[in-house]
Amino acid sequence: MSFRSVNISSILLVSLFLVFTVSCKKYEDGPMFNLKSKAKRLVGVWRATKQVENGTEFLNDHTIELNILENAKNPEGTFDTYTLYKSNGAIEEYHGTWELSKDKKEFLMYYNSVDYNYGQGWKYTTLAYTSTQRIKRLTSDDLWLEEHSDNYDLYLEYKKD
Secondary structure, three states: OOHHHHHHHHHHHHHHHHHHHHHHOOOOOOOOOOOOOHHHHHOEEEEEEEEEEOOEEEOOEEEEEEEEOOOOOOOEEEEEEEEEOOOOOOEEEEEEEEEEOOOOOEEEEEEEEEEEEOOOOEEEEEEEEEEEEEEEEEOOOEEEEEEEEOOEEEEEEEEEO
């Protein structure tokens, strides 16, 4: 084997590695590569570890439980959220369905209803609201989302419970 063939083989191997690793990174903050499907990584109970809304950082007791619909054509499922607001003790529980966008870079939540208690007993309201959040990071343990609109910016970091 000559030096030239070893050198060309090395260059080819390094080039393939670089193309593979760069093309596998789906989200801005990672991971670089993951064998678990995006839907399987999403399923479970997630607890917020960081919340920034319109530039103000705060942290309520906020969880979201994501379930997957079996035999779904696209990654999709149901969700239930729970938020206890530390400032006033109010509680909100939202319910609905979720799906990933076709390119799997956005997380869409379709809110159907909310149960809430603002200190005067539980109430229930139906909703028809959609939230689209860009996935910044999705691993088996981390989920980072951001949402931007005309007058609203939201950034969330979750850890799997």
